[in-house]
Structure formats: structure tokens, C-alpha cells
Amino acid sequence: MDHYAVFGHPVGHSLSPRIHRLFAEQTAQQxxxxxxxxxxxxxxxxxxxxxxxxxxxxxxTLPFKEEAWRLADHRSERAERAGAVNTLICTDTLYGDNTxxxxxxxxxxxxxxxxxxxxxxxxxxxxxxxxxxxGPLLDEQPAMLIIxxxxxxxxxxxxADFATDGAVEGIGLDALDGERFEVVINATSSGINGPxxxxxxxxxxxxxxxxxxxxxxxxxxxxxxxxxxxxxRLSDGLGMLVEQAAASFELWRSIRPTxxxxxxxxxxxxR
Ligand code: ATR
Numbered sequence: 001m002d003h004y005a006v007f008g009h010p011v012g013h014s015l016s017p018r019i020h021r022l023f024a025e026q027t028a029q030q031x032x033x034x035x036x037x038x039x040x041x042x043x044x045x046x047x048x049x050x051x052x053x054x055x056x057x058x059x060x061t062l063p064f065k066e067e068a069w070r071l072a073d074h075r076s077e078r079a080e081r082a083g084a085v086n087t088l089i090c091t092d093t094l095y096g097d098n099t100x101x102x103x104x105x106x107x108x109x110x111x112x113x114x115x116x117x118x119x120x121x122x123x124x125x126x127x128x129x130x131x132x133x134x135g136p137l138l139d140e141q142p143a144m145l146i147i148x149x150x151x152x153x154x155x156x157x158x159x160a161d162f163a164t165d166g167a168v169e170g171i172g173l174d175a176l177d178g179e180r181f182e183v184v185i186n187a188t189s190s191g192i193n194g195p196x197x198x199x200x201x202x203x204x205x206x207x208x209x210x211x212x213x214x215x216x217x218x219x220x221x222x223x224x225x226x227x228x229x230x231x232x233r234l235s236d237g238l239g240m241l242v243e244q245a246a247a248s249f250e251l252w253r254s255i256r257p258t259x260x261x262x263x264x265x266x267x268x269x270x271r
Contacts, residue, residue: 006033011037057248087099103245111239111259119143127187146170152171
């Protein structure tokens, strides 16, 4: 039996074990997948123990993605750009990858029918979640990607870090007046860390898609706002979660699970 796990803190509510067990069933893989919560200063130790016990691969979630990046012996190019690792492959060496951006793009494309190429994209937030998906979004060649953040400096810095990857600009949330976007992505942790910031409804173009990287059984505050603002398509991040997991699973097992029934099962669980 091959062993896999997700490391996070907290990890109690993680859907990853359920997702990967459904994938394993669907693809007839002999594997075990558990959730583990190392102490905040104990990630490296827990990782070493996991490898010692013959663990094959790990998902890494908050707050350990940057530490996983540092500990990896080598990394994929997309993990390199993201500055964070959500998937580790454990052999004699430790390989780090990041499937978050692929997960977002696959969910947008395959489940929502939304492409990024040639569109005006707004990314709200300039933290780790935003950085993790920026490279793959820019690879799709949007007409323009604006990062808008409460702290304008951080948005400008993040845009500067990705300047060679495409048309990207960083601004403060207060500079959004008069702008319009076809896809608006929420990568802030507002909702957990305070209320949704005030946003002009006019930024949502006709026919626009609003996507929240967070997921919850109830519409998130951002999605409630976007609906009021007239967004045509609304989605939380559950599809992205399942898609990033499918990409990790394929890296480990060389077989791609089908995501649709797993997304449906999770939605059903949440009801
Ligand atoms: P994560 O890894 O989830 O991205 P993070 O790196 O701490 O977490 O980043 C959180 C992001 O949400 C930041 O862009 C933060 O804005 P600041 O850079 O100005 O702090 C944003 N954020 C958090 N709470 C917010 C709130 N109540 N209103 C607006 N933005 C908020």
C-alpha cells in the first residue's frame, strides 16, 4: 500500500482525504491518504518522519506551502514562479510542484466554459493565494491582468515580480473606479480576516464571471456582492480544489481521475 497525506494547520476541515479516496476508488489505485496536522514549527520534522516511513507523496496546504518550497531539493518551473509548493513527490530526493494554477484554469475552462485569453482580468488580493495562480493565468495571455490590493505596494510588487510573464499591473483597491473586467477573481482572505472591502459595482462587465478561490456551502460574501453587481457566472473554489487535487494525483499515480463526479459528491456532502 502506498502512503500519501495532506499536511496543514489546521487540517481538520480539509476535503483532500475524501477527494483522493474517491480518486483512488475511481482509478482502482491501492493507496492510503490521510490528513496530518504538524505543529506550526514542526513541518520539516513531520516531513522527515513521513519520508522515513516510506511516504510517497504529500499535499501541502496553509501555512506550510512556502516552507515546502524551501525544503524541496528541486522544483517545477511553475512552483518556482509561485514561490509555493502544494505537491511533493518523495523519492531519494524531494520534488516540489504547484498545481493550484492548473486547478483554477481547468475549473474555469472545463466546468464554467471560461477562457482567459484576450480578456481583462481582475485579481483581488496580493498574498500567497494570488501569487500561486498568477503565472498560469498570465500564460493564457489575458489582454490585461490587474492586481488590486488593500495595500497598493504589495500589488505593485507582485505585478513587478511577474512583469516578464505578461500584461500585469498592480494598484490599490481605491483605484478601481472606472475600470471594467470580464473575469473577477477573489484571492483575498477577507471573510476570514474581516469584511469584504468596498468595491465599485461598475467593475463587473456585462457577462462577467466572478470566481472566489474560497469555497463554502453558502455563497461567499464576495459572490453575494458579485451577484448584486450583475456578474453572469458565479463560482466558488470547490472545483479548483478538486482540479488541483486531480493534477497532484496524476503526478503521483500517472493516471488522471475524472473530476466531475467528485465535485458533485462534495457538493452533495455539503448540503
Ligand atoms: P493568502 O495566503 O490566503 O493569500 P495572505 O498572504 O495573508 O493570505 O494574503 C491575504 C490577502 O488578502 C492580502 O492581499 C490581504 O491584503 P493586504 O495585503 O492589504 O493585507 C487581503 N485581505 C485580507 N483581509 C482583507 C480585508 N478584510 N479586506 C481586504 N483585503 C484583505
